[in-house]
Amino acid sequence: MNNKNLLTKNELNDYKKLLLKKYRKEKREFIIEGKHLIEEALKHKNLLKKIITSNYSFELINKNVDLKYTSFKNICALSTTKNPQPYIGICNFLELKKIQEEKILILNKINDPGNLGTIIRTANSFNIKNIIVEGVDIYNPKVIRATQGAIFNMNIFNVNDLKKEILELKKQNYKIVGSLLDKNSIDYRNLKLDKEKFALVLGNEANGIEKNIIELLDYKVYIPIEFDSLNVAIAAAILMAKYYDK
Amino acid sequence: MNNKNLLTKNELNDYKKLLLKKYRKEKREFIIEGKHLIEEALKHKNLLKKIITSNYSFELINKNVDLKYTSFKNICALSTTKNPQPYIGICNFLELKKIQEEKILILNKINDPGNLGTIIRTANSFNIKNIIVEGVDIYNPKVIRATQGAIFNMNIFNVNDLKKEILELKKQNYKIVGSLLDKNSIDYRNLKLDKEKFALVLGNEANGIEKNIIELLDYKVYIPIEFDSLNVAIAAAILMAKYYDK
Incomplete structure (x- = not known):
C-alpha cells in the first residue's frame, strides 16, 4: 500500500468544492459517483480525468485517467448519496458543439434534478442530442x-436567457412547440411535424412554461388526461415518443 | 394547550410499526405525510382516520377524523423524509372492488417505490383505475x-401469485399485452387494440417481465429506441398514452 497514490488533503478540499455549482462553473469540472457512471464516462474521450476510490485493490488499465486512493470517510465527503459506492470520478465539462441538427429539446425552469435527469435519459433513448436547459445546473x-450516464452523449447547454436562444432558433426557421396544460391548445396527437424543423419546450413542474416564452410558441399542444396532471418527465416522454419518432 | 388531545407513547409506538409492511398488513392501516396527501385523503370517505401534528394551532373541521398533537421529534419518528412537514396521517387500507372495467395495468415486480408511485400517478391521469401489483408494497x-395522492383513487391490488391472476383474466377474455425490450416483438405503434379487452403488463427495471408471465402474453410489444433503455415509468407512460387513449 505504500506505493499507492494517495489523495492529499488539499485535493480533497478542492474536489469537495465541486459539490457547489459556483465552483463547478469556475473549474469547468464536475463529480460523478459509482461504478456505472464511471464506466460510462470512460467511454468518452477527454471526459473523466480522475478516479478516487477507497477500494485499494482497484486498478485501472486506462492510463489517461489519474487514480487516487483515499479513506471511505473521504469518499462520503465527496458523495451526495446516503450509501455511497467507493468510487468517485472527476470529469471535465462536456465539449459542446453548435446545434446543427433538427432535434432540439428546450427545458424552461425544470426544478427537480431527478426530473431533469430522467428527461435527459429519455431524450438520449430517442436520439435527441441537443438540449437547452434554463434552470437546474446540468x-x-x-x-x-x-441520467444514468446518458448526459455524456449530449450536446446540452445551460442558458440564462432562454428567450434570446429561442428567438435565434426561430430565425433559423425552427418551429417552437410548447406543452401546456391548457385544453384550448392542440391535442398533441393532432399536430403533424413531419417536415418541419422544430424544438419542443417543456416548462416548470408547478408553473409550466413562462409567459414570455409562451408568446414565442408556434404551436401549443396538450396531452388530454382525465385527472390531475402528469409529472413533467412523463409528459416529456409521451411527446418525445410522438414527435421524435423515426 | 392543556385541553389539546396529545398523542400517547403507546399510540406513537403503535403507529411507528406502520413503517413496516408486516404491521401495515396486520392492522390494515398505512401512514401518509404532508399537507398535500392529507388534503387528498380527506376527499375520500373512510380513508383518513387520524391526523398527528406538531402544529398546535392546526384545527380540523372534519369531525370524522381524529386529531392528535405531539412534538416535532415524534413527527420525525413517524416520517420517512429528511425534512418532514409537521403533518402525519393514519389511513385505512383502500376499499377494493372486483375488477369489472376493461382498463387494467399489471406490474410484475417493479422494484423501485418511486417508479411504482409515478406509474400509479400516470395511470390515474389516463383514467386507469385497476392495477394489479406484484412486488413492492403499494x-x-x-x-x-x-403517487401524490393518486393512489387514493385506485382499485389497486397487491398479489402474490400473478400467474394465477392473469390466467383468471384470460378466462374472462382479456388479451394480455406485455412490454419487452426484444426487438422481435411488435412495434407498439402497430398494435391496434380498439375493440379488445386488454391488460398491459410491465416488468422489473433490470430484468423485465418474468419468463412464466411472458408465456401468458397474447401480444408482445416494444418501444423502438436508439440507445440504452427507458425508465420503466417512462415506458409505462408511453404505452398508456397509446393504448388507453380515449
Whole structure:
C-alpha cells in the first residue's frame, strides 16, 4: 500500500468544492459517483480525468485517467448519496458543439434534478442530442445520477436567457412547440411535424412554461388526461415518443 | 394547550410499526405525510382516520377524523423524509372492488417505490383505475408520496401469485399485452387494440417481465429506441398514452 497514490488533503478540499455549482462553473469540472457512471464516462474521450476510490485493490488499465486512493470517510465527503459506492470520478465539462441538427429539446425552469435527469435519459433513448436547459445546473450530481450516464452523449447547454436562444432558433426557421396544460391548445396527437424543423419546450413542474416564452410558441399542444396532471418527465416522454419518432 | 388531545407513547409506538409492511398488513392501516396527501385523503370517505401534528394551532373541521398533537421529534419518528412537514396521517387500507372495467395495468415486480408511485400517478391521469401489483408494497410511504395522492383513487391490488391472476383474466377474455425490450416483438405503434379487452403488463427495471408471465402474453410489444433503455415509468407512460387513449 505504500506505493499507492494517495489523495492529499488539499485535493480533497478542492474536489469537495465541486459539490457547489459556483465552483463547478469556475473549474469547468464536475463529480460523478459509482461504478456505472464511471464506466460510462470512460467511454468518452477527454471526459473523466480522475478516479478516487477507497477500494485499494482497484486498478485501472486506462492510463489517461489519474487514480487516487483515499479513506471511505473521504469518499462520503465527496458523495451526495446516503450509501455511497467507493468510487468517485472527476470529469471535465462536456465539449459542446453548435446545434446543427433538427432535434432540439428546450427545458424552461425544470426544478427537480431527478426530473431533469430522467428527461435527459429519455431524450438520449430517442436520439435527441441537443438540449437547452434554463434552470437546474446540468452538472448537479442528482441530475447526473438520474441520467444514468446518458448526459455524456449530449450536446446540452445551460442558458440564462432562454428567450434570446429561442428567438435565434426561430430565425433559423425552427418551429417552437410548447406543452401546456391548457385544453384550448392542440391535442398533441393532432399536430403533424413531419417536415418541419422544430424544438419542443417543456416548462416548470408547478408553473409550466413562462409567459414570455409562451408568446414565442408556434404551436401549443396538450396531452388530454382525465385527472390531475402528469409529472413533467412523463409528459416529456409521451411527446418525445410522438414527435421524435423515426 | 392543556385541553389539546396529545398523542400517547403507546399510540406513537403503535403507529411507528406502520413503517413496516408486516404491521401495515396486520392492522390494515398505512401512514401518509404532508399537507398535500392529507388534503387528498380527506376527499375520500373512510380513508383518513387520524391526523398527528406538531402544529398546535392546526384545527380540523372534519369531525370524522381524529386529531392528535405531539412534538416535532415524534413527527420525525413517524416520517420517512429528511425534512418532514409537521403533518402525519393514519389511513385505512383502500376499499377494493372486483375488477369489472376493461382498463387494467399489471406490474410484475417493479422494484423501485418511486417508479411504482409515478406509474400509479400516470395511470390515474389516463383514467386507469385497476392495477394489479406484484412486488413492492403499494402502501410503502415512498410509493404513496410518488403517487401524490393518486393512489387514493385506485382499485389497486397487491398479489402474490400473478400467474394465477392473469390466467383468471384470460378466462374472462382479456388479451394480455406485455412490454419487452426484444426487438422481435411488435412495434407498439402497430398494435391496434380498439375493440379488445386488454391488460398491459410491465416488468422489473433490470430484468423485465418474468419468463412464466411472458408465456401468458397474447401480444408482445416494444418501444423502438436508439440507445440504452427507458425508465420503466417512462415506458409505462408511453404505452398508456397509446393504448388507453380515449
